[in-house]
Amino acid sequence: MAGKTFVVTSGKGGVGKPTATANIGAGLALRGKRVIVIDTDIGLRNLDVVLGLENRIVYDLVDVVEGNCKLNQAMIRDKHTNELYLIPAAQTRDKSAVKPDQMKNLRDHLKEEFEYIIIDCPAGIEQGFQNAIAAADRAIVVTTPEVSAIRDADRVIGLLEAAELPIPDLVINRLRPGMIKQGDMMDKKDILELLSVQLLGLVPDDEHIIVATNKGVPVVHDSRSMSGEAFRRIASRIEGEDRPFLNLENGHGVFSKLRKFVGLKGGDFTDD
Amino acid sequence: MIRGKVNSPVPLIRTFSHEGRKGFGGILQERKGEAKLAMWKSDWSDRLTNQTLLDREAIRVSGRGRNVDFSLDDTVPIDQLEEHLRQHLERNGDWLVDGEAVTISVGRRVLKPEDLMRIRQIFEDEFHLKIAGFRCEPEILEREISEETGVPIFLAHPKGLSTPKAKAIRQAGTSLLVKNSCRSGTSILHDGDVVVLGDVNPGAQVIATGDIIILGALRGIAHAGANATDATEAFIIAFVLRPLQLRIGRYIGTAPTDNGKEQATVVPEIARVSGHSIVVAPFTGKFQRNPMP
Known part of the structure; x- marks a missing residue:
């Protein structure tokens, strides 16, 4: 099996990289793919929390590259899908504990066994970033509709190009439908024009995400949530399906409230 | 559209704004004194020499009949x-x-x-x-x-x-053709003219001793006529001229800080120095040597 390797990166912190990584990984696993997610944010690990696997960590990424354990000892199986695995980051070390070559080596081993390898990149563009992108074939850049996040995304895209990765795909996170409608938030057209990359997904700002993160259940498992639907669509686009983008300007109207009231679940999201 | 006022490192004199000119009518500023400029100039030449060679042969050897010729890259x-x-x-x-x-x-x-x-x-x-x-x-x-x-x-x-x-055509230096967009963090320094086939995004800078032509949107920083004290001849042309800051020679202009909507029609514009300030005018495709007295 020759798996595909993605890195999820953003430059700026706080835009939702671990959330995106967890949900894309879980989304692909829900489609029956064998997926492994790797947290490279050594010292500030988060992905295990988002996936609700914090209490199962025995060995971590640094243990693997230093040879303290076997590779499959550090792989933690997800609680909700059998096909999803996590290699957590070490919390007591720092970014220099891993070298880009070691990441490439790790990828070569994992490629045999998994269809998708998704690497969660730390914020910033230093050693941790270099480690994370070294092993990736493609990149997914996460941004939010804020000027500062977009500026950093632009810088990161430039660095990815310099590292000779193909042009990355973009996920715009935390879109607020109401604000776009009023013209108070940058919309996807402005963002794509500036960054000149392909759009992979639009994820609305959604209370479900916070609840899901705190519970350790990725929102993609929640069939009623808009953001969950957005991540399911992202997963299907990664698989090569042509799915329309969510229409974020609707879905909060009278009809959707009515649908919710009547108890219709899932599958009724409007397209853009 | 992102606009912001940039603080200049030296005290600034506010100069008049031009009426009837589009885009950059807002705040036009001039650097006071030459001390800063001189410092900056030495910094510039430093950086120019430290610039790494792109995948280009600096020396090419060819035979011309019995004669051997060494061609030295002039950039x-x-x-x-x-x-x-x-x-x-x-x-x-x-x-x-x-x-x-x-x-x-x-x-x-x-x-x-x-x-x-x-x-x-x-x-x-x-x-x-x-x-x-x-x-x-x-x-x-x-x-x-x-x-x-x-x-x-x-x-x-x-x-x-x-x-x-x-x-x-130009006396000194050569043109540099940049065949991609300049993203944030990109810095292009060139002794001569620069043509960018793409956008210059916020956080990127293009600095040239000659003129700058951007076949795309300018949203970052452009500095034309960079090490000349009198750069009244230098100009910057862009299809969409929306920079954070424009510099021509020793003049600096910042974009107006209004939160107004972007202009409905976007035309190529040319920025140049006229009467101690940077003036922006629509670029109609014909370059005139001295259009503004």
Whole structure:
């Protein structure tokens, strides 16, 4: 099996990289793919929390590259899908504990066994970033509709190009439908024009995400949530399906409230 | 559209805004005093020489009949070029017989007599070759150099451009063609003109001693006429001129900080210095030498 390797990166912190990584990984696993997610944010690990696997960590990424354990000892199986695995980051070390070559080596081993390898990149563009992108074939850049996040995304895209990765795909996170409608938030057209990359997904700002993160259940498992639907669509686009983008300007109207009231679940999201 | 006022490192004089001009009518500023400028200039030349060579051969060797010709890339700073030359001759110079006569093509580089002598020293004293002559473009031919150094200088293309036409093209330096967009963090420094085939995003900067032409949107920083004290001739043209900051010579202009909507129609615009301020006007496609008195 020759798996595909993605890195999820953003430059700026706080835009939702671990959330995106967890949900894309879980989304692909829900489609029956064998997926492994790797947290490279050594010292500030988060992905295990988002996936609700914090209490199962025995060995971590640094243990693997230093040879303290076997590779499959550090792989933690997800609680909700059998096909999803996590290699957590070490919390007591720092970014220099891993070298880009070691990441490439790790990828070569994992490629045999998994269809998708998704690497969660730390914020910033230093050693941790270099480690994370070294092993990736493609990149997914996460941004939010804020000027500062977009500026950093632009810088990161430039660095990815310099590292000779193909042009990355973009996920715009935390879109607020109401604000776009009023013209108070940058919309996807402005963002794509500036960054000149392909759009992979639009994820609305959604209370479900916070609840899901705190519970350790990725929102993609929640069939009623808009953001969950957005991540399911992202997963299907990664698989090569042509799915329309969510229409974020609707879905909060009278009809959707009515649908919710009547108890219709899932599958009724409007397209853009 | 992102606009912001940038704090200048030196006290600023507020100059008048131009009426009837689009885009950059807002705040136009001039640097006070020359001290900062001089400092910045030395910084500039430092950075220029530290710039790494892109995948380009600085030295190319070709045979012209029985004569061997060394072609020196005219975009490489002279100090770097010397290093390249030494390395090149050390690595590949074996096939040249001592005392062999070679010619040097300097392209459009304007050589000072001392530069010429330094190149000559490398060839003649360090590697025992004889320089038969220098070839250069017609518009940079300076007879004094030939007389001063005693080395013959002749035209690269004897039937080349006539002098007035060559002047319109540009006297010194060459153009740099950037064949992609400049994203945040990109810095382009060039001694000459720069043409960008793409956008210049916020956080990127293009600094040129000559003019800057952007076939896309300018949203970052552009500085034309960078190391000239009097750069009234330099200009910046962009299809969409929405920079955070414009610099031409010693003038700095920041974008107006209004939160207004972007103009409905976007036209290519040209920015240049007129009457101690940077003035932006629609660019109609015809370049006029002195459109603003």
